[in-house]
Amino acid sequence: MNLKVLYFFIFSLNVSFVWSQKSPLDSMTYHDIESYIKTSKSDSIKKKYAQYFLLKAKREKNTIKIADGFYHLSDMHTHTPLAVIYADSILSLNIDKKEASYPAKAYLQKGIQLYYLSKNSEALENYLKANEYYSISKNDYGQLCVKHYIGLLKNSIDEPKESLKIFRKNLLFFNDKEKQVKHQKQYLKSIFALADSYNRNGLLDSAEVINKRGLLESIQNKERYLYPFFLLSYGITKNYKEEYNLAIDSLLKGTRLLKNKTIAIADGNLFLYKAYKGNMQHATAIEYLKKNDSIYKKSPEIILQAKESYELLLKYYKDKNDNENYLKAIESLLAIDSKLKTNQGDLSQKIVHKYEIPLLLSEKERLISDLNEINFFNKKKVTALVILTLLLLFFTFYFYKKNITNKKRFDSLMNEYKEKEKDKEKSNGDEKEDIQLVKNTITTTGLPEELVQDILNKLEIFEKSNKFIKNKYTLNILAKELKTNSSYLSKVINSSKQVNFANYLNKLRVEYAIDKLKNNKSFRNYTVQAIAEDVGFNKAQSFSKSFQKQTGFSITYFIKQLQLSS
16 A cells, blocks of 8 residues: 555544544634644644544534644645645545635645656646636636746746746735735745745845845744745855855754755755855865755755756865765666756646646736727727737747747757868868968958967967866966957957957857767756856856857757757
8 A cells, every 4th residue: 555545544543533532622623623733842732633623623514614624634744645645635526616715725725735746747737727716706816826936946947037926926916015914934935036046046235135034034933934045045045145154154054943944954954065165174175065865865855956966966075085975876877867957857848838828818807808898989098908919829838939949049059060070071171261261260360370370379279178178267367368459459350350359368268168969968967057067158147148159049948948859
């Protein structure tokens, strides 16, 4: 028998036994029991009250309260498979009342718990069902909650800019103080999501401001809801700002306050490694990667944090020549990569097709309906609504066109590189083209022929040696290395390469990255930061920007296409 089903069966037996017993709790109302659930500091006591809540509801055959009882138990077993089973128990009740909070609330809860277990595609399907029911009942708050978790899914597939749009808009919903009080937990979730999103997008000053707001708001909450998470987020911001002592202090406090939140603890460990490493405390830093190794073995759902941890461990074991642990880290990383492919699927496309486009079409239909009710003599308003409808239709198909354009650019790039490889095999260079290049360079720079030829020859050697992947190079350094004048070198590069020195280096590095990603499958498993450093860039952001400018699509899109085609 499945372990989760067995556990649930045992719980059901316990409930059946208690059912037959009289209890001093019999005189309590549902409201009284829920108050104890909310205020009790003991998890075991909370669970007992939740079990009694469910028992009372079953005795009274109150379907909505039975659903509430299962919901409480699902919440108490959050981040575990049992939480999903309790959510399914609500759905098995077949509640189909448009005015009720169920089944939408149950679908959303199931989706949240599947997300915590890294089953993102399944989570999305349940979010979509929840949104469908919330739309029917015109529940704006419920739809906001769905958007919140769609935003988290977008983070998991590396679409931080899209997530930021969602979380900014969601927080605007809580400008009303009454809504902040009524939906206090979701209000705090929205603040945290926005702070985390600012971190992911490198908007660190904004992240710091929102984190401080979150810390203040969570302290004022009776349960101090999300307080440890805000500490972690604040520590992450400080780590990015290279204020390592403050980062370590905040991250340590946050992880100590967290109990069973393995994903958050793993995230904290990852940034503690980075902060200690930034503080030059390498021996302490590596221990936090090893902690994530232990967590992953016990809780395989932390695949995203574990992936980056193992990538960093690989480098550490390689430098130490620890082949045994190096091999283990490789095996773990391959297992994680396989899980990511299975769990994620083409999640980005699913979100667009199943959530965003239907949302736009729904909005379009609403606008058309409104048009029928408008005073037709008010031509200006009618025209404005028509234009808005057309704009919505335009954005509906924008996603399709974007995917098609990127695919064409990718195929074109691959063909271009195949042709280059064929040309290299046939000949080391066309003498006529080389002579013409020298003549053109002499004409545009006004430099002597011998000098131009010498610099071009040295640049060719420099390019073939792949020295450009070292991030030490400036115009002056390369000029000294090539034993020439920096002014002459700049003129020759500008004329012969048709770019300035900085763009010349970036172009070489991007081409090197493309070649390495195309021919080395393991290189595709690196983070963008690791790839950037490997090819000579200091920051992932500058590498991504150069890659996009040169190819027309993002580095993450390129890697995904390579993986799909391999």
